[in-house]
Amino acid sequence: MSTKERPDQITDQDRYPTLSEHGQALLRFLREHPNAPIFRNQSGNRLEATDLEQVRAFEAEVLRSEVGWPRNGHPAWLEGHLERCLEWVPHYRRYGSKPPRFEDLPTTDRGDLGRDIAQFVPDDLPIDRLINFRTSGTTGHGLLLASHPTVAAGYLAFHKRALRRLGIELTHGRGKVGVVLVGWQRRCFTYVSVTPSMDESGLVKINLWPGDWRDPADRAKYLDALAPEVYTGDPISFAELLDLPLTTRPRVLLSTSMQLLPGLRRRLEAHFRCPVLDLYSMNEAGPVAVHDDVLGGHRLLQPRLYVEILGAGGERVADGERGEITLSGGFNPWLPLLRYRTGDFAALSAVGDAPVLIGLEGRPPVRFRAAHGEWFNNIEITHALQGFAISRHTVHQRADGSVMARVQGVALDPAEVEHALRGLFGAGASLQLELVREFGDKVIQYTSALDGGMA
Amino acid sequence: MEREGPALEALMRRLADTPPDFQAEPWIGGKGEVHVDAVVHDLLRRLGYTVDVADLVEFTAARAAEDRNRLALVLLLAWLLADESISTVGVPQDGVLELLRQESRALAERVPAGKFTADPDRREELVRLALARLGLRPAGETPAQAQDRLSTISSVERARVLKAARVAEERARKIREELARKAAEESADKWGRE
Numbered sequence: 001m002s003t004k005e006r007p008d009q010i011t012d013q014d015r016y017p018t019l020s021e022h023g024q025a026l027l028r029f030l031r032e033h034p035n036a037p038i039f040r041n042q043s044g045n046r047l048e049a050t051d052l053e054q055v056r057a058f059e060a061e062v063l064r065s066e067v068g069w070p071r072n073g074h075p076a077w078l079e080g081h082l083e084r085c086l087e088w089v090p091h092y093r094r095y096g097s098k099p100p101r102f103e104d105l106p107t108t109d110r111g112d113l114g115r116d117i118a119q120f121v122p123d124d125l126p127i128d129r130l131i132n133f134r135t136s137g138t139t140g141h142g143l144l145l146a147s148h149p150t151v152a153a154g155y156l157a158f159h160k161r162a163l164r165r166l167g168i169e170l171t172h173g174r175g176k177v178g179v180v181l182v183g184w185q186r187r188c189f190t191y192v193s194v195t196p197s198m199d200e201s202g203l204v205k206i207n208l209w210p211g212d213w214r215d216p217a218d219r220a221k222y223l224d225a226l227a228p229e230v231y232t233g234d235p236i237s238f239a240e241l242l243d244l245p246l247t248t249r250p251r252v253l254l255s256t257s258m259q260l261l262p263g264l265r266r267r268l269e270a271h272f273r274c275p276v277l278d279l280y281s282m283n284e285a286g287p288v289a290v291h292d293d294v295l296g297g298h299r300l301l302q303p304r305l306y307v308e309i310l311g312a313g314g315e316r317v318a319d320g321e322r323g324e325i326t327l328s329g330g331f332n333p334w335l336p337l338l339r340y341r342t343g344d345f346a347a348l349s350a351v352g353d354a355p356v357l358i359g360l361e362g363r364p365p366v367r368f369r370a371a372h373g374e375w376f377n378n379i380e381i382t383h384a385l386q387g388f389a390i391s392r393h394t395v396h397q398r399a400d401g402s403v404m405a406r407v408q409g410v411a412l413d414p415a416e417v418e419h420a421l422r423g424l425f426g427a428g429a430s431l432q433l434e435l436v437r438e439f440g441d442k443v444i445q446y447t448s449a450l451d452g453g454m455a
Numbered sequence: 456m457e458r459e460g461p462a463l464e465a466l467m468r469r470l471a472d473t474p475p476d477f478q479a480e481p482w483i484g485g486k487g488e489v490h491v492d493a494v495v496h497d498l499l500r501r502l503g504y505t506v507d508v509a510d511l512v513e514f515t516a517a518r519a520a521e522d523r524n525r526l527a528l529v530l531l532l533a534w535l536l537a538d539e540s541i542s543t544v545g546v547p548q549d550g551v552l553e554l555l556r557q558e559s560r561a562l563a564e565r566v567p568a569g570k571f572t573a574d575p576d577r578r579e580e581l582v583r584l585a586l587a588r589l590g591l592r593p594a595g596e597t598p599a600q601a602q603d604r605l606s607t608i609s610s611v612e613r614a615r616v617l618k619a620a621r622v623a624e625e626r627a628r629k630i631r632e633e634l635a636r637k638a639a640e641e642s643a644d645k646w647g648r649e
Binding site: 043044045046047086090091093094095096097098099100101104105106108112116117118119121123127130131132135144146147148149152153155156159178179181183193195203205230232234254256257279281282283287313314315 | 479480484485486487518519520521523524527528563564567568569570623626627628629630631633634635637643644645646647648649
C-alpha cells in the first residue's frame with residue numbers, strides 16, 4: 001500500500017489539489033467555528049486542474065442538452081454505448097454479439113454488481129484514480145461501486161439542471177457555503193470541503209444527531225453562521241432540521257435517497273419558505289429524476305440515460321404501465337449501465353416533450369422508536385445488520401411499539417441477530433425475530449404502525 | 456482427421472451466408488426467438504440419429520447473461536453441420552454432441568458468436584475445429600497439413616487467450632484492491648447522498 005492510500009497519510013493537497021488561500025481560509029472557518037460539530041472524518045474533491053475543465057464542460061453540456069428519445073424509439077447515443085459495452089466491458093462482453101433488438105439484451109441487477117464490480121469497469125479506462133461509492137442498499141449488503149472524482153463532481157450539473165426549471169441559479173461562490181448535507185444517524189461520515197467549480201464555495205456534511213455536537217444548541221448557531229444556499233438530506237434529517245430554531249433560510253432543499261411524501265414536503269416548504277426538490281438518485285446512476293408538480297411525476301435529468309420499464313419477466317410494459325425502472329447509459333464511465341434493473345418501480349409516460357416517471361416507489365422513509373423512547377432512522381438497522389450474511393430482511397414496528405423482524409440468510413445465529421437489533425431498540429424492547437426461508441417477490445423492508453413512524 | 460471431409464471453402468461460405476433464423480435470439484428464460492434444443496433435435500434427426508430428450512437439456516438455459524453467446528454458437532454450429540456434405544460423409548453422434556456441448560462453451564467464453572460469420576479468420580477457425588472434432592479433415596488436405604493448420608490457429612489463439620485472461624485477472628484484482636482500501640466516503644465529495 002502506498003503512503004497515499006493510507007487514510008492517515010492523505011494530505012489536504014491530495015484532498016483539494018487546487019485549493020487556494022481563500023479555500024483554505026474557508027475550511028479553517030468551517031472546522032474551527034466555536035459552534036462547529038465534531039467532524040469525524042475528512043474528504044475532499046480530489047479534482048486536479050485538468051479535471052476542472054472537464055467538469056465545467058460536462059456541466060455546460062448537461063445544461064444545454066435535451067433529455068428524451070423518440071416515442072417507441074431509442075436515443076441516438078444508445079447504439080454507440082451498446083457497442084462500447086460489448087467490446088470493452090468484461091461483464092457485457094460475455095453476452096456475445098449485438099442482438100437485432102436492444103430489448104433482447106440480458107438485464108443486470110444489483111446482484112451482478114455485487115458479485116464482482118471489476119467486471120463492469122471498461123478495459124480501456126485508467127484505474128489509478130478510482131474512488132468508490134459505497135452503498136448500504138435495501139438488502140443490507142454493502143456494495144462498492146467504481147467511480148472517479150470527476151463523476152462525483154458531476155452530480156452538481158444535474159442538481160443545477162433541476163434547479164433551473166424552478167428559475168434558480170446557484171450564486172454562492174468564494175467565501176460562502178454552497179451546500180450543507182445533513183444527516184440524522186448515530187454514526188455518520190462528516191467533513192468539510194470546497195467545491196472548485198463554484199469558486200471554492202463551502203461543502204459541509206454534518207450529522208444533526210446530538211452526540212455529534214458539544215452542545216445540541218450549537219446546531220442552529222453553526223448552521224446560521226454557515227447560511228448555506230442549499231441543504232441536501234433525506235426526509236428524516238429534514239424533519240430534524242425543521243425543529244431547529246434557525247434564523248437563516250436556504251434558497252432550496254434537495255431531498256435525496258428516500259421517498260419524500262407530499263405532507264412533509266409541504267411542511268418543509270412552508271417552514272423554510274423555499275422550494276423542496278425531491279430527487280430520485282442512486283449511487284449506481286447518480287441523480288436520475290426530479291419531481292415536477294406540473295408534470296405530476298419525476299422528470300428525467302440525464303441526457304445520456306435511457307429508461308425502460310420492465311415487467312417481472314423482463315418484458316417491456318406498455319407506456320403508462322407500472323414496472324421496474326431499468327437504466328442504460330449514465331455519466332459514470334467507470335460503471336456503464338446496460339439494462340440495469342434498479343429495484344425501484346414506476347410508470348413511464350411522455351408528458352409533452354419529457355419522459356416522466358409516474359408514481360415512483362422508492363425506499364419509504366421510516367423511523368423506529370426504541371424502548372426508551374428515542375427515535376432512530378431505518379438506515380441504522382441496515383447498518384446494524386450488514387455484518388451478517390443476510391440476503392433480505394424486514395422490520396415492522398406495531399402500534400404498541402413491539403417489533404417484528406424477519407430475516408433470510410445463510411448460517412445465521414438468531415441470538416446474534418437479535419442482539420444487534422436490541423442494540424438499537426433497547427434490551428427491554430418487545431422484539432420477535434423470525435428466520436424465514438424465502439420472502440415473496442415484493443417486500444417492503446421497513447414499516448411502522450406507530451404514529452410518526454412513517455415520515 | 457483420418458477421413459477426408461467436405462471442402463473448407465464451401466463450409467466457410469456457408470457460415471458467411473448463415474440465414475437470419477440461425478442468428479436470431481436464442482430462447483432463454485421465457486424470451487427469445489429460437490428454441491435451440493429444437494434446432495439441435497432436428498439436426499440430430501437429419502444426421503440419422505435417434506434423439507434422447509435428456510441429450511437436449513444442455514441446449515436450454517435460464518440466464519441470458521451466461522448462456523446467450525453459447526447458445527448462439529450452438530445455432531451456428533447446427534447450421535454448419537446441417538450442410539448436405541456432412542450428412543453425406545457421415546459423422547459420429549458423440550462427436551456431434553461433444554462439439555455442440557463442450558466446444559461451443561469454450562468458444563463462447565472468448566468470442567462473440569457473430570464474429571464466426573463476419574470474420575474470415577474466425578470462419579476458418581470454426582470450420583477446421585468442427586471438422587477435427589468430427590474426425591474429418593478438409594478435402595484436398597493431408598492429415599498432416601490439416602493438423603498443422605489447425606494447430607497454428609489453435610496455438611496462436613490459445614496463447615492470445617491465455618495472455619488476455621492473465622491481463623484481465625490482474626486488472627480486476629487491482630480494481631478490487633483499489634476500491635476496497637479506499638475508506639468509505641473518503642473518496643470525493645458529492646452534492647448529495649443516496
